[in-house]
Amino acid sequence: MxxxxxxxxxxxxxxxxxxxxxxxxxxxxxxxxxxxxxxxxxxxxxxxxxxxxxxxxxxxxxxxxxxxxxxxxxxxxxxxxxxxxxxxxQVDIDQIAFAIDDQKSITEEHDMKLFILKLVDQLPVNYKTVLTLFYLEGFSYPEIVDVTGMPEGTVKNYIHRARLKLKKIVEEQAIKEVALLP
CATH class of the missing domain: 1.10.1740.10 (RNA polymerase sigma factor, region 2, helix turn helix motif)
Known part of the structure; x- marks a missing residue:
């Protein structure tokens, strides 16, 4: 229908x-x-x-x-x-320390998705919103503009910045995990 x-x-x-x-x-x-x-x-x-x-x-x-x-x-x-x-x-991303309880479970696909969603939840509201619409819901830039009322350039910028912040968080987490290894 x-x-x-x-x-x-x-x-x-x-x-x-x-x-x-x-x-x-x-x-x-x-x-x-x-x-x-x-x-x-x-x-x-x-x-x-x-x-x-x-x-x-x-x-x-x-x-x-x-x-x-x-x-x-x-x-x-x-x-x-x-x-x-x-x-x-909204808490600034740099003030958050994220700890992983079970390092082995991260390698499993389902747990990886949950892990990524937890990381996304640490981002500011606007970043979380545009990432959710773009990657999880498959919205186009014009559709995200319609939903959020942000200019298209801002939407693209927020997606880019959010991806960079997520990359930084993952890199920091990887360094912490390596430091914990015997």
């Missing part, structure tokens, strides 16, 4: 279409919110609020962009507004 048909069915009150919309875009909403809000209960509540807003505002969506872009925009702005209200403080 294409996006327009899904939206039409949701607007007509179809419960199955609502469930389909949630299952199709739940991961995107969770990713957008998790990049800004760290508390599990706050994230869960915020995700629910985002889907309520999506259902309330769906009739105003004009399909000028992809539905996923519109949904990501709602989730991103909701997360930023929540962070402002709660006065969530």
């Amino acid at each position: 294409d996006e327009k048909e899904l939206a039409r069915q949701v607007l007509s009150g179809s419960d199955s279409a609502m469930r389909l919309l949630i299952s199709k875009y739940e991961r995107l909403v969770v990713h957008m919110i998790a990049r800004v809000v760290s508390d599990d209960m706050d994230r869960e509540e915020l995700c629910q609020d985002v889907f309520v807003k999506i259902f309330d505002k769906l009739s105003t969506f004009k399909f000028d962009s992809k539905l996923s872009t519109w949904i990501a925009t709602i989730a991103f702005r909701a997360a930023l507004n929540f962070a402002k209200k709660k006065k969530i403080v």
